[in-house]
Amino acid sequence: MYTDSSNVRIGCLATNMKSIFKSKPKTPAEIVCRTRDLLVFLNTNSSSTTFREAKREEKLLELSQHIRELKRILYGSTESEPVPEACAQLTKEFFKKNTQLLRLLIIFIPKLNLRACKDVTQVVANLQRQQVQSRLIASDYLDANKDLIDVLISGYEEEDSVLALAYGSMLRECIRHQSIARYVLESKHHMKKFFGFMNLPNFEIASDVSSTFKELMTRHKSTVAEFLTKNHDWFFIEYNSKLLENPNYITRRQAVTLLGEVLCDRTNSAVMMRYVSSMDNLRIIMNLLRETSSKNIQLEAFRVFSLFVVNPNMPSDVLGILVVNSNKLVRLFGGFNTDKEDKQFDADKAHILEIIAALEPKDHY
Template sequence: MIFPTHKEKSKYNRTMKGLFKSKPRTPADLVRQTRDLLIYLDSNDAPKKSTTKLNFKMAQLCKLLRDMKLVLYGNSESDPVAEACAQLTKEFFKEDTLRPLINFLPKLNLEARKDATQVVANLQRQPVRSQLIASDYLAANGDLMDLLVSGYEDPGMALHYGGMLRECIRHQVIARYVLRSEHMKKFFDYIQLPNFDIAADAAATFKELLTRHKSTAAEFLSSNFDWFFAEYNSRLLQSTNYITRRQAVKLLGDILLDRSNSAVMVRYVSSKDNLRLLMNLLRESSKSIQIEAFHVFKLFVANQKKPPEIISILIANKSKLLRLLQELNIDKENEQFDADKAQVIREIFSLDAKDHQ
């Protein structure tokens, strides 16, 4: 009997391994299998299956999400391939995979949720034939934004849904959808949630909605001026939470100083109630809040068409304001701030009751 040599055995083993080696999955395979598993695991029949089988399917789904992330982000050994990214993106939105993924997200483990969030985020930026097809898909499925915004109400899911939401509103059509929805009123609650991380995430999304797409944000602020700034003033600028007040006055400055919002700015600085609120913020013990409040307060003073009631308030508080402004300094040397402050002081100093009677 002739026994095979070690070399022949090795060759045989390599041949057999080659025969049974699984074929690498294409991006289209990854998307199709992911969607099938999501639908299967979320179906009414799933609980009737054995725990062992369900765990196996869940492990498969988690691996598929990791594999999709690998295609989109690459790793330390290889960079993502544009063609593969485009194929995965095309299949993902063509097969309507985002909806079941969002719905099933709470049932995934933490690592899989992170992978899914990163996949969804990346897909928003992936071009297919120079087109961001994610934008078209989301425009046709706006109700998914309703799910993502409401996700802030679930402490376990808020950061994942919030991360997805911010990437989706990179698309102007989606930002417009959220701004025009009733959801905008919810952000005044979300920003003040007791969980600091969730409140900060909601604040980041709120800021993105109001600053990323200039024309869309300006349209929203103009159309919703009364209720929006009433809520903003009472709930954010006068919040008992220091961080909320500081972030709110900073964002208010960013909004009003943006050229796109010039009409909104003039309207805001023509209100005596708004002026009184900013004057109170100027008196805060926090230097940060004082500085940010100054950047808004100077707009009231610089307005060349100040209403009589604004002038009256400035004159009535002239000495207090001049003293407060003289003492207001920032730690680092800042020529622009010093110049602005000097100009505001000159403007207030020159106001004379006799000239405005």
């Protein structure tokens, strides 16, 4: 008959045996390696007739668990903060040349469930900011694999909004790298695609495209200024016709707001002077000023319009339009106010009105 002490010894022995045979936690390198192996296996066998559905589901579940573990290492959990050394090790393994894990994930993401898809976008986003020995090695990897950016941009064409938004989210993080933003900007094909994507009937996707486009046009100021200088004519023709003259209110509002932000940036001073020297551009902005049903559009249009008025080298055709419409402009701006008291806006408006009132046509008018 066993005694109580015997029971205790047996219980302790069972506990020790469990701890002995308990699997050790995988290292970041091992998790990356296993995630890659699963993706390779699934990509290779997904169309095979001998690949049983039960086996496929088992591998997909394991893949989802490993992706979740990648996310846990990078973001931490409710119990612990992320460990910098583990994050660095994971990042280094993730972007090894022979691993190609980012490529495999992008290829396979349409086959993931919603939760895993969101986890992938968060993992990719975080990795763009992780440094290894003071270097953003994600940027180095993308520089050598720019075709992945082509895939991400084309992702906006997906009918599945969840998938399109996942591609858009990853793309926005990738263009945080200046070299990648330059790659996109220097592709006329890609830039024209953005104008089309912002007019997609799916509001959620079109809004996401607008967010990506704004990031592209505002983050790397010197690169954007260089792009606009080289591509001024076709770009603003597209911008005016596809965005500022778009029948959709939200598209027009976002477009005129972004235009004001870009033109008022000091880095784009030469671009701004060229833009406000165009009679066609002025007419479009004046049309936006007349949108009495939308104070927001009017106020943002006024910001851009002011740049035409204060131009010290105003072309004669621009001056002519302002002179001919001066009385209408004075009446319009007379009732032009913000919802809240804004002394700076009131001062700017008074200054613009003063300049308009003093405008005189050149000799040939």
